[in-house]
Amino acid sequence: MKKFNYSIPTEIFFGKGQISVLGREIKKYGSKVLLVYGGGSIKRNGIYDSVLEILQKEQIEVCELGSVDPNPRINSVRKGVEICRENSVNFILAVGGGSSIDCAKVIAAGVSYKGDVWELVVDPRKVEDVLPIGTILTLAATGSEMDGFAVISNLETKEKLGTGHDKMKPKFSILDPTYTYTVPKNQTAAGTADIMSHVFEVYFSDTKEAFLQDRMAESILKTCIKYGKVAIENPQDYEARANLMWASSLAINGLLSYGKDTNWCIHGIEHELSAYYDITHGVGLAIITVPWFNYILNDDTLYKFVEYGVNVWDIDKNLEHYEIAKLAIEKTANFYKELNIPMSLKELNITDENFEKMAEGAVRYGNIGQIKSLNKQDVINILKKSL
Template identity: 45%
Template structure:
């Protein structure tokens, strides 16, 4: 096991009716919040009214920023930062899924920065502070409720970058599975794929270890077991609860405490969705199994065999390569069973921008990915295979 430092300061309040703790949590930091949310879903489900009533009845002032996009835009971060400065906001409260929470992290940092917040996401500067952040999760997917990461899109420059700092960990996150009951089939599927991909990118590691692998496998098996149940019965509390905390654990540092992050899937998908504005997990569902097929060889077949048997319960018969390939096929089959795309043509992407996408995916060096380093030509071939 490699040396590591593990720290996660986020307080998680998990379960039914934990929302009632919101006023006391907010008052630890002040009495004026910027309420950040998406377009209409939290109003349709009644959560918006509950949050506003709780805050107002406890003399907490609210400034609102709505309309956060599924791939949050830098324009929203800029607007939110200015609202924080104008209204002397004490805490940024994100109510929604990962996109809303990601935007809130950028906003909280922009509130204490005099320049353009895109400077953070283009890696020109590091944040020297941020307003406190609280979250109320409504979508099990990104794990942003318990990590410091934030991904924001700049459509003008066709860039989608991830960034975070020690200051962008939420101070608290309220996770009530009932707040995910109204999530539709596609968004539930997106959350399943995003959670699994987060784990893949630590599970497939050159320097893996036994404990890390078993933690990763437990999370993946839980998501695979409960995901279809949540799709078939959206108000199945046990399924939604396991998906919710499974997605949180997938990217709160627990799965990667000693392993390296591979990075191919998220790095390449961020380029895809910056160019085409597709759902993040649609891109991950397409890239993931094609990446597995492409990198599988004799040097890593044992890892893929382990994945096939321990995660997908593939029968241990035949050669190692045959078992590994059946495991990868299980990924394709599972994604199709939950109605997620597995080809770029499924989301109306053709090969016109493939060369440019492959170039940008490898922009930080000659390759992308750590489990198996992939050149621009490798990335291009994976895109062609996924066409």
């Protein structure tokens, strides 16, 4: 196990009705709130009204930044920063999924920053003071509710970059599984694929001695496999929604990666895809994952696929090792198919015309991938297999 510094300070209020703590929790930190949210689903399902009612009752002033896009744009962040400065906002409340939360985090870091806020995305070491952030989660997917990361897109430069800072971790997040009852089937599927991808990025590492972390990673994968389909078939199944929601937070808050060498790759490649084509993040991840698995399977990585197959997919451990590995990959692909996730880039009308530039972007800071290092040509090869 590698050395690590563990810090997960975000408080979680989990369960039906936990929104009742909202006023009390905000008041620990601030009195003027910027409410950040997305396309309006929270208006349709009543969460928006509940939040405003509580804030009014608690005499907390509210400004709003709505219409945050699914792949949140730096322009939304700039707008949020402006609103905060003009209104002396001292608390940011994101209501939504990862996009609203990511946007809120960078706004919170940008308010006191003197340069253009895109610089904080490019180089998070420039982050200094960050306004306190709270979140109300409405989609189990990115895990942004419990970590310090954010992914922001810049349409002008065709960049979608991840950034992160300890100070950007939310003070609290409210996780009410019933708030995900109205998530459409395709978004539930993409969210489940996103959670699984966060696990894959750290599970497929060559740090062999982090036994405990790897068993916990498998716990989260098994949770996604058990409940992904249930939640799609019966959107109001509390048990399924609850398990997926908690899995989304634990998959990426550090619990699985502390103590391991990691170097994410699938997210890097997907960010290029959605920077160019604005596709759903989880769908992009799922499409690349199976070709990636096939590409990196070799004598050196075989043991990890065997672990994955036996422990997660319950494949007979007495089978020949390559057979186990291939079965595990096949079962992964079949699972995505059962969730009705498109399984090729063609289905999203993506051709190979930008693969060269995408691959360059994906490795702009060096090779990616941990258990098998990927260079530009590797990325192109994986993208071609994903067509």
